[in-house]
Amino acid sequence: MSVWDAVVGQERAVAVLQRAVRRQHERSGLAHAWLVTGPPGSGRSVAARAFAAALQCPEDGCGRCHDCREALAGSHPDVTLLATDEMQLRKDVVVDLIRRAAVAPTRGRWVVVVVEDADRLNDMTANMLLREVEEPPPHTVWVLCAPFPEDLLPTIRSRCRVVTLGVPRxxxxxxxxxxxxxxxxxxxxxxxxxxxxxxxxxxxxxxDPDARRRRREVLQTPSRAVGVPGAVQAAQELRDIATEESTAAVEAAQEEQNAEWLRMMGVATPEELPRQVRTQWRELQESHKRQARRSATDGLDRALLDLLSLYRDVLVVQAGSSVPLVNADMRADVEGLARRSSPADVLRVCDTITTTRRRLTQNAALPLALEGMTVQLGEST
Known part of the structure; x- marks a missing residue:
C-alpha cells in the first residue's frame, strides 16, 4: 500500500512527484511551489494530498505510517488543505494561509500548503499569494491545483513546477x-x-439510481427543445434537473452546520443569539448562499458536459467510426440525431454548449444563456 495508490491512471504524473520526493534528500533540493493541473475528475486534489503525505513520510509515502494517514485525512499539523465551496477564495482565507505557511514545521520536514481550488483566486488574492510563491520560507512547499495552467496568473505559473494530469482511462x-x-x-x-x-x-x-435517472433526463434535452416554447421549457427543466442533486446535498450540509453553530452558542434558534454574535451568524448565512451558487453552477457544468458527450457520439456515428460511444445505451437516440442533422450542425451545437459553459463562470444571465443554447439545439437537431 502506498499514498499513490489512490491516484488512478496518472502514472506519468505520479513518477514526476515521486522523483521530487526522493530529491528532497539530495543536494538538488525540492521546488517550493508546484502547480497540479488536469480536467475535472482527473484527481488533482488526490495527487496533491498524496504528494503532501509523501513529503512528510519517513519512507517517502508508505501509506501506513502516522504521518501518511494524518496528511491524507487533513489532520497533520504541518499540512494545510484548503478547498472552497464558494465561487472565489476570500482575502481573509488567503491571509490565514500565508500566516500558516510562515510558521516552522512542528513535526514534519516541511510545512505543506495545498490549495485545491487555486483557480478561484481573484486578481487581488492571487497577487497576495504571488509574493509568497516568489520567496517562500525555506521550510514551506506550496501545492496549487487548477484545471488549466492558464487559470492562474502568468507570474504565478512561471514560479511553479507544473505537473499535468490527464483524463484517466x-x-x-x-x-x-x-x-x-x-x-x-x-x-x-x-x-x-x-x-x-x-x-x-x-x-x-x-x-445511485437517481443520478442515472437525472443524467438520462439531461441527455433527452434535445428531444424536448422543439420550437421556441419547447426550447424555453427545456432550458428550465435542464436547470432543475442539474441542480436537484447538488442543492439537496448542500442544503443538508448547511442545516447541519447551522445546528452545530447554534449548539456551540448554547441556543436553539437564531433569534436567541446574543447581539454580539449575530454578525457572525449573518456572515455564515452569506457563505451558505455563495456555496449554493457554486454548487448549482458545478451541477449545470456537469450537465453540459453530458450533453457534449451526446453530440460527440453523434459525430462518431456520422463519421462511420468504430470508436465506442460514450452513451452506448442511447444508441437509438444518437442515431436519430445523426440522421436529422449534418456534421456542421452538430459542431455548431458543440460550440454553443461550450460557450454556455464559459458563461456560467462569467456571471451571465443564466436563464437567457440556457434558453439561447436550447433554441440552438432545437434548430440544429
Missing part, C-alpha cells in the same frame, strides 16, 4: 469501481464511460 476507472465498491464489471464499464473519466461521477452513477 475508462478501464482504470472501472477497475477502481470493481475493486473498491464491489460493482459488477458491466456496470462499472458503463459508469466509467458515461463519466468520461471522472472517478467521483462514475462512482455516483454506479451506486
Amino acid at each position: 475508462a478501464g482504470a476507472v472501472a477497475d477502481v469501481l470493481v475493486a473498491r465498491h464491489g460493482i459488477s464489471p458491466g456496470e462499472a464499464a458503463w459508469a466509467a464511460a458515461a463519466s468520461q473519466g471522472h472517478i467521483g461521477v462514475a462512482r455516483r452513477l454506479a451506486l
Whole structure:
C-alpha cells in the first residue's frame, strides 16, 4: 500500500512527484511551489494530498505510517488543505494561509500548503499569494491545483513546477469501481464511460439510481427543445434537473452546520443569539448562499458536459467510426440525431454548449444563456 495508490491512471504524473520526493534528500533540493493541473475528475486534489503525505513520510509515502494517514485525512499539523465551496477564495482565507505557511514545521520536514481550488483566486488574492510563491520560507512547499495552467496568473505559473494530469482511462476507472465498491464489471464499464473519466461521477452513477435517472433526463434535452416554447421549457427543466442533486446535498450540509453553530452558542434558534454574535451568524448565512451558487453552477457544468458527450457520439456515428460511444445505451437516440442533422450542425451545437459553459463562470444571465443554447439545439437537431 502506498499514498499513490489512490491516484488512478496518472502514472506519468505520479513518477514526476515521486522523483521530487526522493530529491528532497539530495543536494538538488525540492521546488517550493508546484502547480497540479488536469480536467475535472482527473484527481488533482488526490495527487496533491498524496504528494503532501509523501513529503512528510519517513519512507517517502508508505501509506501506513502516522504521518501518511494524518496528511491524507487533513489532520497533520504541518499540512494545510484548503478547498472552497464558494465561487472565489476570500482575502481573509488567503491571509490565514500565508500566516500558516510562515510558521516552522512542528513535526514534519516541511510545512505543506495545498490549495485545491487555486483557480478561484481573484486578481487581488492571487497577487497576495504571488509574493509568497516568489520567496517562500525555506521550510514551506506550496501545492496549487487548477484545471488549466492558464487559470492562474502568468507570474504565478512561471514560479511553479507544473505537473499535468490527464483524463484517466475508462478501464482504470472501472477497475477502481470493481475493486473498491464491489460493482459488477458491466456496470462499472458503463459508469466509467458515461463519466468520461471522472472517478467521483462514475462512482455516483454506479451506486445511485437517481443520478442515472437525472443524467438520462439531461441527455433527452434535445428531444424536448422543439420550437421556441419547447426550447424555453427545456432550458428550465435542464436547470432543475442539474441542480436537484447538488442543492439537496448542500442544503443538508448547511442545516447541519447551522445546528452545530447554534449548539456551540448554547441556543436553539437564531433569534436567541446574543447581539454580539449575530454578525457572525449573518456572515455564515452569506457563505451558505455563495456555496449554493457554486454548487448549482458545478451541477449545470456537469450537465453540459453530458450533453457534449451526446453530440460527440453523434459525430462518431456520422463519421462511420468504430470508436465506442460514450452513451452506448442511447444508441437509438444518437442515431436519430445523426440522421436529422449534418456534421456542421452538430459542431455548431458543440460550440454553443461550450460557450454556455464559459458563461456560467462569467456571471451571465443564466436563464437567457440556457434558453439561447436550447433554441440552438432545437434548430440544429
